Amino acid sequence: MSHNSFGHLFRVTTFGESHGPAIGCVVDGCPPLIPLTEADIQGDLDRRRPGQSRFTTQRQEPDQVRIVSGVFARESDGVQITTGTPIGLMIDNVDQRSKDYSEIKDKYRPGHADFTYDVKYGIRDYRGGGRSSARETAMRVAAGAIARKVVPGLVVRGALVQMGPHKIDRANWDWEEVGRNPFFCPDAKAAAFFEGYLDGVRKSGSSTGAVLEIVAEGVPVGLGAPIYGKLDAEIAAALMSINAVKGVEIGDGFDAAALSGEENADEMRAGNDGRPLFLSNHAGGILGGISTGQPIVARFAVKPTSSILATRATVTRSGGEAEMFTKGRHDPCVGIRAVPVGEAMVACVLADHFLRHRAQVGVVEPRWPFQE
Amino acid sequence: MSHNSFGHLFRVTTFGESHGPAIGCVVDGCPPLIPLTEADIQGDLDRRRPGQSRFTTQRQEPDQVRIVSGVFARESDGVQITTGTPIGLMIDNVDQRSKDYSEIKDKYRPGHADFTYDVKYGIRDYRGGGRSSARETAMRVAAGAIARKVVPGLVVRGALVQMGPHKIDRANWDWEEVGRNPFFCPDAKAAAFFEGYLDGVRKSGSSTGAVLEIVAEGVPVGLGAPIYGKLDAEIAAALMSINAVKGVEIGDGFDAAALSGEENADEMRAGNDGRPLFLSNHAGGILGGISTGQPIVARFAVKPTSSILATRATVTRSGGEAEMFTKGRHDPCVGIRAVPVGEAMVACVLADHFLRHRAQVGVVEPRWPFQE
């Protein structure tokens, strides 16, 4: 309900602006007794961190996370574990380059939240986008690193599957490849192409969009809370809440509209492991808002960065018309760094639903087949 | 938070199953003093009602709504108005055709929620889908009819823009046309084509999907509650929570991924009405999760009905394998009737954000241009 919180039982609240002293996060409702150190979180943060290749913003942020509450060293072995109390996380803002804001403080950058924040609140922190900056997503990634530990056996991975108009070849999909290129791209051949493509975009001062795919494996059957707390509905909200996202799909997504009922409905056979064997996964692992036990597959579209090296028409705070030209350090394809953010959001939704399921039903295990 | 509720301040809770005695809804938090009669709600319900053409299920439900609380006749003129207390709505289930359920009570219909509900809860009401039936969406439409009255000047309309693989021609868009064909299609030529196309699908016992578009006009600037209560995030959840929906987009949606920054960011000029004049609407009326004052444009994809006249492989409750064949009354394109449902969901989200905005900011009017 709160503007800056999400999740019901695994609840994440973030605060902080791009150019304030720090950004922070509170994770409330986390189960106790889970081993957790800063290193567990730092790995994911480093994957999202800017400045790691020439294809992301050159802002230099170490994004060093500190856990300020909610953990304690276990007596028996000294391992630091969660205590069930709120986990406070802080990251100091380091690279707040002093800058002349006179160009942008009275003008609204097209495609940015400048205009809407100002009209809504009557004031905005114009330094680096303030609260609307993608810098906030660092805290999502931090929370997601904790969420991953809540659901036993859960593996959430993401990949870039389209850059600009160029889709990868899914036949080349190799999860190992994702960590080998700066694009989180699972198709080595496409990654090679993207390098040249994005260099062109970058050098021309332009930007491009992307489509990302998140796959969650090891999800127990039965997670999801129909009708309005459907697992897919909450994944949709979680992904759409990421900066610059304009679309979300589950399973076949928009392509499902073009299918026939025969093509779309996943048939079932009896598996050997207490789960049914689905013969396909058009549903993306969710039926009726509840997980089927198949991998959950979600995709989301990220628009091109609006900060580009081109003059654009806009208006000023006082109602005048103006042209503006956004200088500064930006991502030519902001979608790239959205991969770990998308993973984190899906992990958080799953952790939340894992707890919600356990609350209502008491057990988290297949009830099928029923031996009555 | 509750499974069967949505909205924070304009809060909708539904209950009831397809073949129980009744379905119902509680709308809590509605402002007082709004004129409201059953007729105001019935109009939208009639648009969703099944059995109105050969292209929707032949279940015969009058869907007659009763307001059981939350309204009172104003002393001065006898007009029935909301009192600020919870509005209870009830619709009796009338056409609960008695039926032999022996075929489906132990088998899981592929593509339906049968399996997931059973595994989650250990029991399910198998009559007509029980709680997972699209019948529940009648109460969304009823709530939406109230929501429309909460935001002054709001107009929310929807249309079918794709059936199966066939898209309409947006050049032919005519809102008047939507009410003239059984498909809610704004393109007369496409509607004529869909008639033959869907007859073919229906007669072959198959089904097809659809894409629907919702457009909300008259939305004040400033609605939306960043970061996690973004207007687009909550619209995405609301639409994805509708039965059979697999994808949601805002503005250019997935197409935005293929655009350059120059193409995508909407430029602004000074309008004459205290709102800026945007030169395009790629954003779909939302920036940074907050409404811009432009029309809000959302699309969603509905998968083909899984109930088809074809034999499908499945499993039984006790773990065996089986074939099944779904008889009964069904929609060859369940997406058609999702149009008023989508409108209702968007209206409810907007009503909720209208109240949330008024809470935090106190005024609902453009603050721009700033005359300081």
Added chain:
Amino acid sequence: MSHNSFGHLFRVTTFGESHGPAIGCVVDGCPPLIPLTEADIQGDLDRRRPGQSRFTTQRQEPDQVRIVSGVFARESDGVQITTGTPIGLMIDNVDQRSKDYSEIKDKYRPGHADFTYDVKYGIRDYRGGGRSSARETAMRVAAGAIARKVVPGLVVRGALVQMGPHKIDRANWDWEEVGRNPFFCPDAKAAAFFEGYLDGVRKSGSSTGAVLEIVAEGVPVGLGAPIYGKLDAEIAAALMSINAVKGVEIGDGFDAAALSGEENADEMRAGNDGRPLFLSNHAGGILGGISTGQPIVARFAVKPTSSILATRATVTRSGGEAEMFTKGRHDPCVGIRAVPVGEAMVACVLADHFLRHRAQVGVVEPRWPFQE
């Protein structure tokens, strides 16, 4: 958050007014597989029902509850059980005696919510108190009957411990006695006295207040969600939300203020049953907002009914001054019937925390003593 809902995971939403067609309730989040029939609920409703003795209002309401959703007959034995979907409950209003409201529709009854509802909302249903009528508490009792079944082994009982200025003698406490007199009084001697006392109050057209005590036994150790979801904080809200309640205490309550630390802190010894043996229960079963496993003891004070046969000074809708005299059927001690309502509220809070605890911690059983 919603005005007419409470609970987080076991969530109760009520609707309806005193003189509308019906009152209703939705219980969402209830675990599945719990046997539940209307008879299970009716018993508690009958204990609250008016008109059962000359000491409660003579309104004749059968308060016959109907379950309209959320249950299904189990295949194996035909027993009706909960399905995990929302449980809809309805009670038709029967004794809506037609009446002349001209006396009260423009005047505000002192001590009632007439003035505040009207100023807040700009309208009120003045028939029998409308939404602010104690009739709403019937639905709390109905929800409470379900809540009692959620926590295994839970027994929640209530008793009247003070009427007007007269306290019972706790040495005479006998739970069996509670069902034998019309006052829910556990002290037979006090009950005999109250009969004459309350007859005097009733015949003089006056009213009197009461203090009620609720005791919950069989509460697992560990329920409660510090810091702001403390078990005692939520019990306090739940009891204070009952009509006419002006005070709530846990354990020694206000008397604790007069104690020394030595007197107040309950010492512990090792019990034989995996629970500690507390040597006293000044805490009322809660420490740090979390249940200790001892009985939870809460008391609440109910003010005297404001509807009395005496002329009172008040104001009118249009700002004039007036005298008014409340006729009609009322309780000389409205606190009496608050006993089953208080029990229900405590049961609902405990059911909610039982689910919340199970969500976060996974197990509901003593972890003590720790064998590491």
Added chain:
Amino acid sequence: MSHNSFGHLFRVTTFGESHGPAIGCVVDGCPPLIPLTEADIQGDLDRRRPGQSRFTTQRQEPDQVRIVSGVFARESDGVQITTGTPIGLMIDNVDQRSKDYSEIKDKYRPGHADFTYDVKYGIRDYRGGGRSSARETAMRVAAGAIARKVVPGLVVRGALVQMGPHKIDRANWDWEEVGRNPFFCPDAKAAAFFEGYLDGVRKSGSSTGAVLEIVAEGVPVGLGAPIYGKLDAEIAAALMSINAVKGVEIGDGFDAAALSGEENADEMRAGNDGRPLFLSNHAGGILGGISTGQPIVARFAVKPTSSILATRATVTRSGGEAEMFTKGRHDPCVGIRAVPVGEAMVACVLADHFLRHRAQVGVVEPRWPFQE
């Protein structure tokens, strides 16, 4: 819903433990454009700060608050104002005296939350009470300082009205006196007595309880959200959530039980200021859960500190029996410092309801008298 958050629209989340590096708070939903500096908050924090007299714990904490987000200097005059984004507050823990915890880490202090936290979570931070320490209340006070600024004209003050068994003489009530003695006592004569009384308690190594009263003036008519969001219900939860509180009353509270209807119901006459003139305030400013415009009066009882210099029987983590003796810096009457905490909690509830009322009703002003 979250364990460590309260409020719906003005939402406060706290984190941190007694002996961790820092404690923090996020205030979300605060209206924009409110002037706010650290000095505005520090004043209230200083009133709660320990170590200011010999009657409170000698822990030396400067409790210096830092605002890390949610404010920005207004262009026109440089005044720092809220931006509508989450306000992050941090206080570093300074006086974390290194200490030998071997005495308490395996034993449960009677009357403390040690046992319940450990059984619930399976681990606890035993340093200074960890999360259950009253140190957390510093963040409540900080949030309350912001809440006070949300409701125009609101004044919330508190006072100690009873220490141990000794009540003040209300005839001597002087708000000015509250700031002149170390007890927040409005009765100078009682304060003089308490000095000697509490010295005796302190020197004997014992402790004593207290009753505090909070009075909120300038509350608009109409705040409160019936039925379950009643203003008094939420005040009860807010006050009961403070450490060591065992009882809460509104208006006449428990004394109301002993009154007759004639004595209790507050009569009304027409006032001159658009508010009615109530002839008394037994109701404590709330009827039907909604504010009447009279001062809101709430009292709460604080139990004596359980940390005393006396040997007490208890149990150990591994199930053995033990005696323990709590050394360390403690308050002989922990209730004293609860005064600013109680004020803060009431202020936060009022700020929240102010926003909730504005959301639903749109205006915050008397609608009475009605000129129709």
